[in-house]
Amino acid sequence: MxxxxxxxxxxxxxxxxxxxxxxxxxxxAAKLRRAQEAxxxxxxxxxxxxxxxxSLASKVTVSESSPKLxxxxxKDQVHLFVVATSDKGLAGAFNTNIAxxxxxxxxxxxxxxxxxxxxTIGRKGRAVLRRLYPNDQLHAIEPGDLGKLGFDxxxxxxxxxxxxxxxxxxxxxxxxxxxFKSVLTQExxxxxxxxxxxxxxxxxxxxxxxxxEYEPDEEEILADLLPRNVAIQLFRAxxxxxxxxxxxxxxxxxxxxxxxxxxxxxxxIQYNRTRQAAITTELVEIISxxxxx
Amino acid sequence: xxxxxxxxxxxxxxxxxxxxxxxxxxxxDFGVLQGHAPFMSTIRDGSIAIYKADKSEPETxxxxxGFAEVNEKGLTVLAEHIG
Numbered sequence: 001m002x003x004x005x006x007x008x009x010x011x012x013x014x015x016x017x018x019x020x021x022x023x024x025x026x027x028x029a030a031k032l033r034r035a036q037e038a039x040x041x042x043x044x045x046x047x048x049x050x051x052x053x054x055s056l057a058s059k060v061t062v063s064e065s066s067p068k069l070x071x072x073x074x075k076d077q078v079h080l081f082v083v084a085t086s087d088k089g090l091a092g093a094f095n096t097n098i099a100x101x102x103x104x105x106x107x108x109x110x111x112x113x114x115x116x117x118x119x120t121i122g123r124k125g126r127a128v129l130r131r132l133y134p135n136d137q138l139h140a141i142e143p144g145d146l147g148k149l150g151f152d153x154x155x156x157x158x159x160x161x162x163x164x165x166x167x168x169x170x171x172x173x174x175x176x177x178x179x180f181k182s183v184l185t186q187e188x189x190x191x192x193x194x195x196x197x198x199x200x201x202x203x204x205x206x207x208x209x210x211x212x213e214y215e216p217d218e219e220e221i222l223a224d225l226l227p228r229n230v231a232i233q234l235f236r237a238x239x240x241x242x243x244x245x246x247x248x249x250x251x252x253x254x255x256x257x258x259x260x261x262x263x264x265x266x267x268x269i270q271y272n273r274t275r276q277a278a279i280t281t282e283l284v285e286i287i288s289x290x291x292x293x
Numbered sequence: 294x295x296x297x298x299x300x301x302x303x304x305x306x307x308x309x310x311x312x313x314x315x316x317x318x319x320x321x322d323f324g325v326l327q328g329h330a331p332f333m334s335t336i337r338d339g340s341i342a343i344y345k346a347d348k349s350e351p352e353t354x355x356x357x358x359g360f361a362e363v364n365e366k367g368l369t370v371l372a373e374h375i376g
Contacts, residue, residue: 041304045371048300052333052362151302151373212364215320215334221360224335228358228373235302 004278007271011264018260024090025253032183032246035147039180039239046236053229056222057198069162069226072195073171078115080138080170081106082161082193084177084237085125086146086245092252094178094186094245095124101188102176103132117170121157138169146242154235162227165194177237178244184251186244193233196226295327296367297343301375314368315342315351316361325368332363341370
């Protein structure tokens, strides 16, 4: 049985761990609120852009001369997986879930004889995928704090991806990130990035039957908007990821704090029992000593 | 009055009733008043002028990248950067 002193030290160390996890939980909760607000603030732009792209794309017929971002390269041999995770761990299964989804999809595509390349944003995703597919890493970005990423960053990544697409490095791009549903559930999600997936046009997206005038013409506006659409999709994914990361971290740290509490309770019981046993032994020794006299 | 919305990827910057807005379109500036016909244009880098009321001093904002859409609900300007 552990000595009293060892138990006391152990309790002390678990207590200080608990203090740390509790503080991390509180920090995550504060950051989560901000990340959630940011994710919501970005929605109007994304929604409007999506509507406009959808209504424009329904007017333009896809042909040879269409922008490549819309029509694709005509092949689907080489797939690019843009895997957005975070740079930091201690966020429960957040990074693992995204990497796992990417891995499963990669296996499916490879089984079909396709080539899969990876473009990772975030150190944690890269670590997993580099171990599994060491020769297919196209590029890796370390974004740092996800909450501090601005639209400029997303635009930079998008431009880089589009340049690689135009260079013929891949045919189809998929984006992997974690969709923030609530504090308790974050869903790893896959989304097609290039060629741009055209959302369905809902009835209210149409301009009430009135003829819309375009300046310059539809095709040119569309060609201008498609790269922006890639950037905004990427930006939205980062925002969702930032909120998911904090949500996941908060849950993980809450669990850790609770587990530490349980452990402390158990250790304290053990400590008290040991102490009582020691006292009992001492008493028995004294009494039997007195009786012997 | 014209309903005017100015949106960036980061947030909804403006949503208000104004008299007129002059937008720097790719093929030239255009002013939008209430009841404008449906219209869509990309914008060039420049400044947007917002007239709160008739003959009032305009408020100008520098915008970069994006497009403007006029529909029956009003004018929406989507800009990537402001200021």
